[in-house]
Amino acid sequence: MDKKRDCWEWTGSISQHGYGRLTISNNGHKKTRSAHRVSYETFVGEIPDGLTIDHLCRNRKCINPSHLEAVTIKENVSRGNPLWKQEAARTHCKYGHEFTEDNMYKYKTKTGGVCRNCKTCMKARTRKRYTLAKLEGMC
Numbered sequence: 001m002d003k004k005r006d007c008w009e010w011t012g013s014i015s016q017h018g019y020g021r022l023t024i025s026n027n028g029h030k031k032t033r034s035a036h037r038v039s040y041e042t043f044v045g046e047i048p049d050g051l052t053i054d055h056l057c058r059n060r061k062c063i064n065p066s067h068l069e070a071v072t073i074k075e076n077v078s079r080g081n082p083l084w085k086q087e088a089a090r091t092h093c094k095y096g097h098e099f100t101e102d103n104m105y106k107y108k109t110k111t112g113g114v115c116r117n118c119k120t121c122m123k124a125r126t127r128k129r130y131t132l133a134k135l136e137g138m139c
């Protein structure tokens, strides 16, 4: 068996999100942790602050450290969700301007989602808007 290629499926309990889960007892306090995070910490190293562990194999039950990668939460979300869904969930732009009816441009995407751009930001940086829109993950 090729250890690097095959998924190591977690056979213990599974969380409601489909991730392997284990319970650790610490001085009588029980703590539930994600199995893949524990695996990463054991085989690879500490998970840096603010990073989440992404499954390169997309198998949530997998705890093979060669299939795990520490990524920023944003990266992880954009891999698993269509862009417009993330966009719809946002209440503020990247720079903290609230998406109010007056402060956004709304438009439909080809996939049927609704995209919003922050007017304040767009006004401030009209000339650079295309590159910025790309950088910020706007539709």
Ligand SMILES: [Zn+2]
Residues within 6 Å of the ligand: 006, 007, 008, 057, 058, 059, 062, 063, 064, 067
């Ligand atoms: Zn895997």
Ligand SMILES: [Zn+2]
Residues within 6 Å of the ligand: 093, 094, 095, 096, 097, 118, 119, 120, 121, 122
């Ligand atoms: Zn803004």
